[in-house]
Amino acid sequence: YLKINKKLNFVKLMEIKHKPENDKRVSQDSNLGALKTMPVLDVFQRIKEEQIPEQDITARKYIHLPTGATVVTVEADDPENVFCIVFPTPVDNSSGVPHIVEHSVFCGSRDFPLKDPFKQFLVGTVGRFLNASTHLDHTRYPNSSSNEAEFKERVRFYLNTVLHPAMIETVFEQEGHHLHLTEKDGELTRQGVVYGEMKGYVMQMDWAFAMESLKAIHQSGVYAVESGGTPEEIEKLTYDEFKKFYREHYQLNKALIYVYGKLSEEKKLALLKELLEEEGDISKPVPPEPPSIPASPPLKGQEVKEVQYDPQTQDVEKQGAVTINWRLPRDFSARNLIFWDLMEALLVGDDTAPVRKALLESGLGTELIETGVVVYTDPPTFHIGLRGIKPGDAKKVEQLVLQVLKKVAEEGFDKDHLESVFNSYEFRRRERYNGSTPRGLLLISPIVDGWLRGEEPIEHLKWRDNFNEIKGKNVADQKEFKQAIKSCLLENSERVRVDFMPAPGLLAKKNEEEQRRLKELKESLSPQEIDEIIARTWNLIRLQRADDPPEAVAKLKFISIDDLPKKCNTIPQEEQEIEGQVVYYQPLNTSGIVYPRVSYDISNLTPEELPYLYLYTKFLNQLGAGNLSWEELIKEMGKNTGGVQASTYFDLAPETRKLAARVEISGSALSSKGSELVDIFQRIIESPNWQDKDRIAVLLTENVDSFYRWLRSNPLSFAERRLPAPFSPNAALAESVFGVNQFLFLKKILERDDAVEHLSEMLSKIHSKITSHSPAVISLTADEQSYKDFSSQLARLAKLLPSADGVNSASVLSVPNFSPENEAIYQDMGVCFGGCAGFIQDNPLGIKGEVFGKPAYMYLWDKVRVEGGAYGSYLYFNYPSSVVSMLSWQDPNIARTLKIFKTVADYLEKISQDDLRKAIVTTVGRMDWVDHPKLEGDKAFRRRLLGITDEMRQRWRESLFNTTLEDAKTFAELLRKTKFRTVLVGPQSVLKDVEGVDGKKLVELSV
């Protein structure tokens, strides 16, 4: 796993300072025995402790004296404990060595001598997160669990893994690269997990834009290379260099350890003390060695660089792109990072932000790319990019950007825009909404980014004081903002423009070149050398196929089924009637925020209208409404709310297979701003301006372009969405609105001369059909006080719903038909994506079928990832739809993988009681995950829509607990009987010869 393009996530809030205390040093001669019996706090020197009320946390920093490790603990009222160990891993070449090391440490260690212990933890755990990631200059190993015993075992495993990995040569070959040849007359290939993974990244154009922009602005050193590796450089890395890199960087006194969660401070430290004494070298105390990663050298002046990239289409007229990149001052203080975060929002954050607005309306390009501040490099940088330009227009784009910046530097930002940005910033931080990511994981980035630059990491968890100070200072005259635009952007000579020139066929050429080189290499080898490669290949395959010794597997400790709660957790919900409308209220602790959602049943839409829903939901909150222009409406939303947006929702009710197809408008605001929030709902529902053709034209270009980009960069999700479409009505709808069919639909819309007029008319018609005639209900998630404050507004909101005599509730949505044939989507790339899916008829197992995805995952991990060189592969059974899918991604051996899919049934039939037990733990454990109150409220509402009761969920839970090996045999039998269709995305040269799982050829689906 490789993470490069992340934005720093400031998630913080006030402070009460405490003096550093407990400054007791362990004397140099303390021996091991004495250490073990020392009180926990004596081995941790506390450097800092702070309560951070705006985050509801207390953070502490220590040095673990025996090992010199830096430790940051965060106490939070959150059951999901998080651990992370971080090593600075700067590198000045693109051999991918930090990335290959990151993968390899998980392939067996001193106390866990298994070929792949990480795989074992993919199943049998209730923890929500287990992974590792290579960043530009450091490597992270995070995991999480709400179960204390499990958490301790995972921390033990992680420490043993990073501190005592086996790192044998075959592991390097498997994860890094090796020449692969199984027989004399076979084709010589180069394989390796990281090698294949990076081939997958290289083909993504977003990746190219990001990496080339960073390389250009940093020029040399750590931030001007690819820490993940490029295929050409990876193959040059040797085993000795790999071992040396590990030895130099993986030392405890260079590491940062982070522990987050509800566990008491005593428990956290006791756990670390015990495990660090077991895993670390405590023979003599070592002082910490703070990170010292060299900044990239200054630029001599402004520059222009030209880079070729593959647009993966022959039509290059508007496939150029440009980024303008600046180096910012080397100030990594928490205040400065917040300052630039705000600057990003002000300049390019939404469509009303001056630079973004000017670029989109200029017609020079289609969508912004790589835009905003990057704080995880040294120095930090700022980027503004535009794609979909005519090659050659880059200079025009740059001039426009500079012109707008100049204007803002003189006149400042529009007052409403400023207020909107400040309010949104504060709202998002207060809300702390993080999707389904455990919160403890989000705090890692600010801590690490502070620590790597020699800043106090705990300071980077706070935001309120700095934010208020910046706001107070700039709200009147904006002097500081104007000055920064002038000195850091306009007058900054350290600026590089990168012109991306489309070169269709570049990737294909690269692949051909690689094949040619390997062919030539093979021809140049002597028979002895060929024999040696064959012998090494088989040696690796034999090792990969060998079973781990049972006594080694037994060393991994897992929680048992009995550790799981017998009862499923529930979410409170009340059904009410307000103004004649049904309201589902979820009383949850939302910290003063209300989350209303209006949900329309869209069964009254015709099949012709359905495909428009993608653009409809994207446009709805981006147009003007009533007497407000689109800009005024966006600013109004920003100033007073957390936003209002539209979305579609398709699902299938379990047992009844009843389809849920909805369009929903949802929003959020502090309860004190409830009236403003409902005003916005009212405007959007009653009077959106579908006549603003200029705005529709801009939105059309922008959204079609981002859809196009999505298809190119996420081939897996397209295959995933398309596969079940013939078997399940919700999947068919999702495919039509978000899948390849949507892509084809958008293409047709663009071909129309009257596209904008047509959309204006159609979307307006669909809007009035939905908001006047579709039966609707309201969901509201809020704490009890906020609910009270909001109640009169809730009544107003209810009045906006179609009245009972206007709705047409008898209609049945007609779902588009998909033929279950095998399909291939051709794209120039070195690897393939996709797999197969089928409908399981008469499933006697019910929800138990979901259990078997877990052992299948472990099997596919071995066969498709480890042996086959794909990045990943899985089996997924969806209970409500009864569709089973098997997919793999970044797969260099797709034909082989499809054969493996056919053997999954044989494997499942023979799984052990232990594998089954682990699979049950994971399946049931997932049901117990608790998310942000907003998501919990949505979950309860969805269950209500689908008729899922708590009794039903309890029945499922018991049924899952009672899954047997007999059931595994039944599931295997069902798999054998299932007719699978195959859908693949990949190069034509490979896919034209591939046979689907059913033995039939693939039909080209032209996009």
Ligand SMILES: [Zn+2]
């Ligand atoms: Zn990786």
